[in-house]
Amino acid sequence: xxxxxxxxxxxxxxxxxxxxxxxxxxxxxxxxxxxxxxxxxxxxxxxxxxxxxxxxxxxxxxxxxxxxxxxxxxxxxxxxxxxxxxxxxxxxxxxxxxxxxxxxxxxxx
Numbered sequence: 001x002x003x004x005x006x007x008x009x010x011x012x013x014x015x016x017x018x019x020x021x022x023x024x025x026x027x028x029x030x031x032x033x034x035x036x037x038x039x040x041x042x043x044x045x046x047x048x049x050x051x052x053x054x055x056x057x058x059x060x061x062x063x064x065x066x067x068x069x070x071x072x073x074x075x076x077x078x079x080x081x082x083x084x085x086x087x088x089x090x091x092x093x094x095x096x097x098x099x100x101x102x103x104x105x106x107x108x109x
Contacts, residue, residue, distance in 0.1 A: 049073050050108040054098035058086050 089095040
């Protein structure tokens with residue numbers, strides 16, 4: 001009987017060691033994935049454009065379809081017509097609220 005119990009205990013210990021090994025591998029894989037994603041996010045943040053509060057708001061409201069591209073550095077998406085409309089909007093009461101001194105103003109992020 002003692003031999004049977006010892007054998008079962010040894011089997012359970014071996015099983016637990018295998019599971020610990022598998023768990024350690026999963027944790028290591030997750031850490032590597034996090035590291036890779038962190039590097040990609042850092043690279044992505046380097047390419048993003050800093051926008052003023054006014055431009056950010058105006059683009060979001062008027063050209064939402066181009067907002068992400070422009071945020072990621074594709075400034076070629078900003079046409080002369082868009083710039084002119086943005087400048088005109090900045091002169092309105094709403095636009096002034098997003099400029100320095102306005103209640104919605106914030107430093108570029």
